[in-house]
Amino acid sequence: MPSNEKYMQKSSNYSDRVKTDSGFGVQVMSLTDVQEVDTGSYQCLCYHRVSLIDMIYVFVHGSHIFIPIDFKFVLFDDSKIMVPCITTMFIDNNDIELYANNVLIENASKNYDQRFGYKIDKKIYDVTSFEYVQFECRYREKPQQSAFFVVIQENGSMLHWITTFKWPYVGYSNYIMTCFCMIQAFTSSTFPCINSTSKFNVLAEHVIVRNKRMEIRSRIMYTELEIDRLELEDSGEYLCIATLKGTNATLETRTTLHVAPQMSQIKVIERSPQIMRLHDNKEINLFAKIAIYPTDLDSYHAHWIFRYNSWMEAGTQNVTIIPDRTHKISTTVFKNVDYIVESLSMNSPDETVMNGTYVLSLSLLETVQIVQWKVTIENDRPDVQITVREPFSYIVFNQQLFPRNTHLHVECLSVSKNVVFEKKNSESSQFEEIDKNSLIGVDGSFGTGFILNMILDKNTELRCSSKRNGKISSVTKKIIVAEESPHIVSYIQKNKNASKLEDSKLIYEGNHVQLACVVPIGAVDWDVTWRFFDSTSSKTLSSPIRVESKGHSKQVILELYNVTVGSSGKYACVIEEDGSEELLETAVNVEPTIKPYHTKSDSEHVITVDFDHNFEIDCHIAGSPPPEYVWFKDGKPFTGGVQDGSVLKVSRARVEDAGQFQCCATNRAGSTNYFIQVQVEGAPKRFLIFYCMAVLITGFCLLAVIFWCTN
Known part of the structure; x- marks a missing residue:
């Protein structure tokens, strides 16, 4: 057996799995079907020469971090004790934590060895002040992997319940509760159950009781109560009774089990x-x-x-x-x-x-x-409040902003009886008491005051006042109309040389950009500025900025004239009030402007096409913004093909298609030309004769027209 056998659950077939063989001075031990309980030190020694000894430690890891321990109770007096948290694999000391009565023992890892467990003394944790201490070892990577041990004072007489799983729920399998005691004078242990809602003193059929006696100094006995599958009916109080030898005297302890209806x-x-x-x-x-x-x-x-x-x-x-x-x-x-x-x-x-x-x-x-x-x-002062209830609002700086024509329900309430509800009719006017005939009175045990129902059409300021014990207190409420929540709108004005092909959503160098921060006019306490962030820093922009009003909103507009690539970055509308600020952000990305350029160096090259076959000519010019392309043949606009971007597509080549083609690409930065010489091969001779005759007839007709016009 391995060196840790006194702690482990002994495998019933261990002897069948171990075989030894010797010969020629070699002793071989074979262990088949290895199990976690086989973890431990194995020694090879010579009986004739006891100084000849060798040892190997074997970790056998299955589904558990800690080896299954049968021995869960450790006696102590005033000396050191060992809490046998033995692992089935090599684990860093700092990944195993030791808890005593659910309290983490700091710096215990320096006293831990994966082969034996924790060596504990008073300097680490003073257990002598308790009749027992419940230790728990936890693996930090998987806290649900733990091992429990109970340390009992050697000269004590006690009876106690412990459980290893703290979260019992319906459906949990093999739930175990253990009652242990010092048995210097005890001979038996029984487990009748006293249910908190029933007088029956019997256990359910699915509850199994196993009495076990520990042979270590013949001092500890414990009984396990195992429930194969927890049900709600298992909740209640459980009683453990230990009977003294030769007498009717008993010790008893109780525990309450609460079974949760679900796992969580x-x-x-x-x-x-x-x-x-x-x-x-x-x-x-x-x-x-x-x-x-x-x-x-x-x-x-x-x-x-x-x-x-x-x-x-x-x-x-x-x-x-x-x-x-x-x-x-x-x-x-x-x-x-x-x-x-x-x-x-x-x-x-x-x-x-x-x-x-x-x-x-x-x-x-x-x-x-x-x-x-x-x-x-x-408090001693009259406490008043104004509460505005409505179906929809915007909130900035904890300030509610309401859409125009919103139906508002406004409460002016106090614990005092003397309540006055007032309203300002304009910014420059004084508060005037609201006609009580237009108010709904409230008088209850919780508060007294008035309710005002109104349709909001402009910024309004209300005041609710109350007097109690000679002291007057009041609270004011500004109700601000906002047609929309604060936001940023951008406008792009194209350069005068921009082409129709430019994407309207892209910003190119030379454009004019407007960034408008839209805020409610009634928020007079707000300070609105613009801030620019580039890749290295940020700065507040002071100009050019202008303000325009529209309805119940105002636009704080930042003008960006003739933008460049350096204008790219993040722009923030900064709204400040009483030292606090809110940022609305938008990004500006300026595309560079590049004059059309050749993507191939062989301009004026010659291409040969077959008669009566389709052919394509690529302009091989690019630029930013993308240029517009115009095609010419022999110096005149060519309309015989279809343009697809920089490509000219011509169907069924004719003799007259032969000649010099010119592609002119233009954007806001300038123009660039590309020339291609086209030769048509394979045309029948009759087409050549007809072509020549057509040229002659056309020339003769032109001369005749010119002669007639001059005479």
Whole structure:
């Protein structure tokens, strides 16, 4: 057997798998059908000369990182102990972690050996203050691969439950719970089950009980309770009883098993207080420490919700919280997803804004769990708020922008009874109280005030005021009309020499480009500038910039005249307010302008074509922008073919097609010519005679016309 046999589950067929053979001074051991339990040191020694000894260590790796251990209990007194986390393959010490009662032991790796495990003493972890310590070894690359061991004080008498799997769920196979005890005076152990909702003291048929006695100093006995397949009915309280030898005295311990309905599970390990009462201007911090199984972060999601009672609509309203100046949301993952901390902090809370229920909604695969906090902010001043409810808006700098003719539902509410709702009719006017006949009064246990229903046709400013205990407080709200959300529009004006073939979407050198940043006119506090980014730096562009107004929007226009390749880069419209900025970005790519040039050097070359056959002539000229091509023959425009880009296609060559062809390519940078001499071969003689006669007749006719005209 290998050197680690005292820890391993002994294979029932080990003797059948091992064979030895000797001869000529050689002793050979053969081991067939090797298994993970065969991991360990093997020694070869000479009985006649004990100084002759050799050893080899063998790793046998299957599906487990740690070898299957039958011995799960380790006695200790005041000396060092060994936690036998033996691996089936060679693994770096830093990849194995040791936990004691679910707490990571830092720097334990220096005391780890893959062949024996961890050697632990008081300097690393003081276990003498406990009756027992449950150790767990984990492989960092695969945290689900772990091994459990229990360390028991040698002179103690105790009874305790342990489980090796922390996430039992319906369908999980071979779930094991172990009850162990020091048995100096114990002789038997029984396991009747007391269900939390039933008076029956018997175990279900699919629960198997195995009593095992450990022979190490004859001090420890443990009993395993194995459930072949977990069901919801297995949830409940389990009782372990140990009976003292020769007496009716017993020791007992209880454990509760909760079987989850599905594999994916979420557990809240720790959380901030569920009910919080704070004074205003104090920061609120809510957090929850979460454990999940399986540790699939791609399937894990968390979001925060604020719940409040609506004055207008019946029932509870839910608003999803997003990070902004007031709300800071963070998710922190620790130690191979051992746990996750979700937190929400809010600064400068206002009573009417912050009062309510905050909900952390957690989801993992098909499992959903809710964590709630009730928050109440207290102060002595009259707290008022203006809330605008509408079907659609744009949000920039936490400022809502509303489309024109939007139907708005505006609430002016306070916990005080003395509420005044006012409105400015123009930018230069003073606030005037709104006629109460046009308002809907609200008077309830949660708040008092008014509701204004209006159709937005221009920028409006409202003020809601309240008085309590001699103090007046008010809040104003600017409602800004925006026909569209802030964005960038670009315009390209072509150079006067541009051809019709140029792509209208491409920008070439010499073009004029306008970049317009469209923002609402009512956002008077916004400072809008343009910034240019090239490959090495950025700079703010001061000119030429002009502003044009159109409806409820204004355009801050950047003019780029006679652009060059150096004008290429990223342009950002920078919107600033109170030291914060938002960037709207667009890219400008300027194509170079290149005069048409020859792509082949043999201009004026000769080509021969066959009579009555199709032929093609390539101009062999390119440029940027792509040039326009015009064909001439013998100095006159040629219309007898079809142009396909730089190629002229002529069908059924005739004798008259022979001659000099000229291709003239032109773009905004200039023109270039290409000449080709075409010869037609294979024409019948009669065609030559007809061609010659036609030339003579044409010439005679021209002379006759000239003579007649002159007389």
